[in-house]
Amino acid sequence: MRQFKIVLIVILGLFISLLSHAQNIISGKVTSTDGETLIGVNISIKDSYEGTITDLDGAFEFETDQKGDLELIVSYIGFSSRVITLNPSEYTDINIHLKESVTSLNSVTITAGSFAADDKQRASVLEPLDIYTTAGSLGDINGALKTLPGTQPASDDGRLLVRGGEASETKVFVDGLLAAKPYYSKVPDLPTRGRFAPSLFSGTVFSTGGYSAEYGQALSSVLVLESSDIALEELTSISVMSVGADLSKTWCANKRSTSIGLAYTNLAPYYMIAKNRLDWTKPTESSNLNFMHRQKFDNGSMLKIFSNADYSLNAFNTVLEDEGANIDTEGGNVYLNINYSVPFGDKSYMKSGLATTFDNYRQIAGTHRTENEELNLEARITFVHNLSEGVELKAGLADAFMGYSHSYKYLKSEQQWDGGINDHILAIFIEPEIKLSARFAIRPGLRYEYSTYLQESNIAPRMSFAYRTSKNSQLSAAYGEYYQNPVNEYLKFGTEFQFEKATHYIVSYQIGSVKERLLRSELYYKDYTNLVSYQRGSHPYENTFFNDGHGYAKGIDVFFRDRKTLKNTDYWLSYSYLDTKRLYKDYPSTATPSFISKHTFSTVGKYFIGSINTQVGATWTVASGRPYHRPDDDNFMSGKAPVYNDLSINLSYLTHIADHFTIIHFSMSNVLGRDHLVGYRTIPSYSDRQDALMPLMPDVKQFLFLGLFISIK
Amino acid sequence: MKTLLVVLAVLFASHCIAGNYYETMKSNIEKLEKSTSIDELNQLAALFLRIANTEKEEWLPNYYACYAYTRSTHFMSDGDSIDSALDQAQTILDKLLNTQEKESEVHVLQAMVYSLRITNPTRGYKYSSLSNKSLDRAEQLNGNNPRIYYCRANNVYHTPKVFGGGSDKAIGLYEKAKALFENSSVDNDLFPSWGNYHNGLMLDKCLAQK
Numbered sequence: 001m002r003q004f005k006i007v008l009i010v011i012l013g014l015f016i017s018l019l020s021h022a023q024n025i026i027s028g029k030v031t032s033t034d035g036e037t038l039i040g041v042n043i044s045i046k047d048s049y050e051g052t053i054t055d056l057d058g059a060f061e062f063e064t065d066q067k068g069d070l071e072l073i074v075s076y077i078g079f080s081s082r083v084i085t086l087n088p089s090e091y092t093d094i095n096i097h098l099k100e101s102v103t104s105l106n107s108v109t110i111t112a113g114s115f116a117a118d119d120k121q122r123a124s125v126l127e128p129l130d131i132y133t134t135a136g137s138l139g140d141i142n143g144a145l146k147t148l149p150g151t152q153p154a155s156d157d158g159r160l161l162v163r164g165g166e167a168s169e170t171k172v173f174v175d176g177l178l179a180a181k182p183y184y185s186k187v188p189d190l191p192t193r194g195r196f197a198p199s200l201f202s203g204t205v206f207s208t209g210g211y212s213a214e215y216g217q218a219l220s221s222v223l224v225l226e227s228s229d230i231a232l233e234e235l236t237s238i239s240v241m242s243v244g245a246d247l248s249k250t251w252c253a254n255k256r257s258t259s260i261g262l263a264y265t266n267l268a269p270y271y272m273i274a275k276n277r278l279d280w281t282k283p284t285e286s287s288n289l290n291f292m293h294r295q296k297f298d299n300g301s302m303l304k305i306f307s308n309a310d311y312s313l314n315a316f317n318t319v320l321e322d323e324g325a326n327i328d329t330e331g332g333n334v335y336l337n338i339n340y341s342v343p344f345g346d347k348s349y350m351k352s353g354l355a356t357t358f359d360n361y362r363q364i365a366g367t368h369r370t371e372n373e374e375l376n377l378e379a380r381i382t383f384v385h386n387l388s389e390g391v392e393l394k395a396g397l398a399d400a401f402m403g404y405s406h407s408y409k410y411l412k413s414e415q416q417w418d419g420g421i422n423d424h425i426l427a428i429f430i431e432p433e434i435k436l437s438a439r440f441a442i443r444p445g446l447r448y449e450y451s452t453y454l455q456e457s458n459i460a461p462r463m464s465f466a467y468r469t470s471k472n473s474q475l476s477a478a479y480g481e482y483y484q485n486p487v488n489e490y491l492k493f494g495t496e497f498q499f500e501k502a503t504h505y506i507v508s509y510q511i512g513s514v515k516e517r518l519l520r521s522e523l524y525y526k527d528y529t530n531l532v533s534y535q536r537g538s539h540p541y542e543n544t545f546f547n548d549g550h551g552y553a554k555g556i557d558v559f560f561r562d563r564k565t566l567k568n569t570d571y572w573l574s575y576s577y578l579d580t581k582r583l584y585k586d587y588p589s590t591a592t593p594s595f596i597s598k599h600t601f602s603t604v605g606k607y608f609i610g611s612i613n614t615q616v617g618a619t620w621t622v623a624s625g626r627p628y629h630r631p632d633d634d635n636f637m638s639g640k641a642p643v644y645n646d647l648s649i650n651l652s653y654l655t656h657i658a659d660h661f662t663i664i665h666f667s668m669s670n671v672l673g674r675d676h677l678v679g680y681r682t683i684p685s686y687s688d689r690q691d692a693l694m695p696l697m698p699d700v701k702q703f704l705f706l707g708l709f710i711s712i713k
Numbered sequence: 714m715k716t717l718l719v720v721l722a723v724l725f726a727s728h729c730i731a732g733n734y735y736e737t738m739k740s741n742i743e744k745l746e747k748s749t750s751i752d753e754l755n756q757l758a759a760l761f762l763r764i765a766n767t768e769k770e771e772w773l774p775n776y777y778a779c780y781a782y783t784r785s786t787h788f789m790s791d792g793d794s795i796d797s798a799l800d801q802a803q804t805i806l807d808k809l810l811n812t813q814e815k816e817s818e819v820h821v822l823q824a825m826v827y828s829l830r831i832t833n834p835t836r837g838y839k840y841s842s843l844s845n846k847s848l849d850r851a852e853q854l855n856g857n858n859p860r861i862y863y864c865r866a867n868n869v870y871h872t873p874k875v876f877g878g879g880s881d882k883a884i885g886l887y888e889k890a891k892a893l894f895e896n897s898s899v900d901n902d903l904f905p906s907w908g909n910y911h912n913g914l915m916l917d918k919c920l921a922q923k
Contacts, residue, residue, distance in 0.1 A: 612877055
């Protein structure tokens with residue numbers, strides 16, 4: 001009984017002491033170090049459930065039974081958490097500042113010069129799907145990228161021509177490794193297409209200048225394609241198009257997926273119904289096979305294998321040197337890319353990869369027969385290490401081998417020329433990316449290259465800055481030196497060449513968000529030195545070469561994208577102003593090259609009509625006339641081609657055939673029916689005769705495409 | 714006597730803390746299931762996070778914090794707010810998936826977060842694939858979890874007919890979920906039990922549309 005009494009007293013006493021606890025009030029306000037009000041910040045007392053969150057004014061207030069010195073934990077997503085020790089006199093009117101974390105999703109990213117099409121990066125201006133839905137792109141990655149500022153429309157080429165640079169100045173990389181032949185072999189004056197189907201990639205970064213030290217051997221631009229991750233669903237796709245057919249299948253298992261795709265293209269049926277300019281004896285026919293395998297291992301490492309093989313041929317009749325001639329082209333290509341990345345702890349990883357391209361190309365043009373065989377093999381190891389929060393160090397080592405052989409035969413006189421190149425380009429790069437705060441980042445880089453063929457080396461410094469001026473705007477700048485071996489067309493004549501060189505200076509400002517409205521403008525200056533120039537000899541194989549060409553390119557690129565103002569509508573506008581002159585090739589004086597338009601404007605619009613499951617789109621491109629040289633003119637390159645004005649439309653209807661998701665796609669180029677005389681090509685003469693001019697016009701005035709794409713799950 | 718007092722005090726104190734956890738969780742889970750206010754749901758999420766920080770051995774506080782953020786998106790209309798709430802939910806889920814990979818309920822919640830990311834049609838394919846993948850894993854771990862079929866039914870229901878969805882195809886799944894909800898017995902009343910009420914509403918809606 002006595003014991004019971006004691007227990008009762010203890011319990012009562014405890015209750016009383018609980019009830020008599022004085023309720024203390026804790027209150028204050030939380031702002032970011034920039035003075036921004038933070039809403040929803042979690043405030044709690046250490047080791048208790050007590051606490052609250054901040055209201056719309058960033059203020060908080062709550063009662064606690066605790067007293068004495070307290071530890072207050074203040075945490076908020078994207079910001080570094082803080083623990084604040086309070087003594088009773090400091091319980092109220094606490095002012096807390098939180099610092100934005102450098103690892104926050106909103107923190108600054110380096111964007112100068114680059115356009116990302118990806119759904120991970122904040123700096124993206126495009127989404128992967130945009131590549132398919134852009135009218136006029138015809139499902140070609142390059143076609144969609146040509147609607148971005150900094151590129152030339154060059155409808156006679158099809159490759160990317162960036163900020164005054166030649167097509168060879170842009171290099172394509174797949175998962176960080178070189179894709180040496182990203183385009184189908186090009187027939188003179190006809191546009192070519194990219195080899196790789198856009199559906200194989202989940203991310204694209206297109207850099208128009210000032211790019212990282214990770215990449216070299218490109219004077220103007222790099223296009224970095226990131227192949228898709230492990231597929232989640234088994235899928236069979238069948239496509240039937242007016243120009244061919246596609247078949248692909250994806251198999252999935254836990255942590256791995258494999259896919260195979262087969263494509264066949266034949267333009268013959270199309271020419272039977274459509275009018276075209278050239279006299280085809282063998283309309284383009286090509287077959288393509290691709291293979292992909294992705295596998296994730298238990299140690300977190302990832303293996304990616306991507307391979308692509310194709311074969312194509314075509315032939316047409318034309319006039320060469322006043323004589324009828326048949327141009328017959330045949331080419332085959334195999335690409336293999338193996339990538340293995342393995343993490344070391346949670347702070348670093350290593351990426352190793354091997355990419356090889358084997359390319360064979362044969363052409364008979366009237367009485368000229370040429371054959372090229374090229375093997376490219378790049379091996380690369382890259383280390384990425386997080387030195388501390390916000391500091392990431394990237395360093396790598398690569399060897400790119402190229403074996404090239406070229407043979408030329410003049411069929412009339414048995415005159416022959418054979419030559420080749422064997423070159424290893426060794427490269428080392430180091431590049432830390434340092435986020436000094438959530439607002440300011442710098443990325444200094446250094447790249448060293450040695451070419452065994454040229455027996456020359458170069459050291460290229462690179463530097464990028466980005467400063468976030470407000471939540472949705474940032475200022476970026478980049479500088480870099482870029483070196484590249486002269487193209488094989490020249491290099492095959494000997495080793496007495498040097499690297500060609502370009503120096504980039506870029507300032508860029510971006511405001512808004514790609515989800516709503518985004519405006520970006522970029523100002524650049526590019527200086528070219530050591531370009532290859534030559535003096536014509538008695539024959540194309542007897543030119544005298546120099547390495548003293550030079551030039552510049554300067555301009556402004558503006559990009560505006562808006563998906564908010566008009567309902568169900570997404571559009572973007574691009575404008576490029578480009579002022580460039582060069583003294584290279586066999587130019588007698590400094591001039592603007594013939595592939596350059598000074599002003600280029602393009603707009604892409606997409607509108608989704610939900611009620612009929614249809615997306616309609618249009619792309620309109622206008623470019624000022626390109627220069628050309630009249631053989632009898634004293635002023636070099638003083639001719640000017642007419643303005644280029646193209647309107648392309650497309651329509652995609654989403655439906656299903658026996659429960660399988662189906663897209664019916666229609667597109668049409670040059671709706672306005674214009675001639676599209678984009679310029680003239682000079683055909684050099686090696687005799688007493690004058691050079692000839694060849695008008696550059698499309699083979700098919702208006703191209704119509706109809707396709708049916710079925711996905712079977 | 715002294716020993717007795719100490720024993721009593723310890724017992725009392727431990728009972729106090731345990732009781733506090735259980736009571737606090739129980740009353741706030743009830744509040745969470747009734748709440749329709751974004752503010753209140755954010756407060757509840759924050760509270761569950763504070764509990765999680767104290768009760769480091771328990772996974773349910775984190776689960777409910779995540780569920781509160783997820784639930785709050787039902788009362789939002791613009792894509793950006795939904796995304797930022799789901800970002801917070803995902804941060805917690807990443808932790809849960811690390812420590813409770815074998816718990817079916819965590820994968821169901823992940824599936825729900827993925828489905829709710831579909832704020833515009835262009836995200837449909839990616840996130841519905843991810844969501845179904847998470848549901849597959851949840852089913853592997855516990856095929857009797859009714860919320861798997863409820864979420865799967867919602868995915869099918871919200872998928873446009875042209876992509877192979879629609880209300881007709883969802884009925885079977887809602888019915889399966891209903892049967893499991895009715896037979897499920899909860900051995901721990903803090904354990905997730907949401908979904909039954911809504912499942913019934915959706916089933917009726919589908920049947921009415923037929």
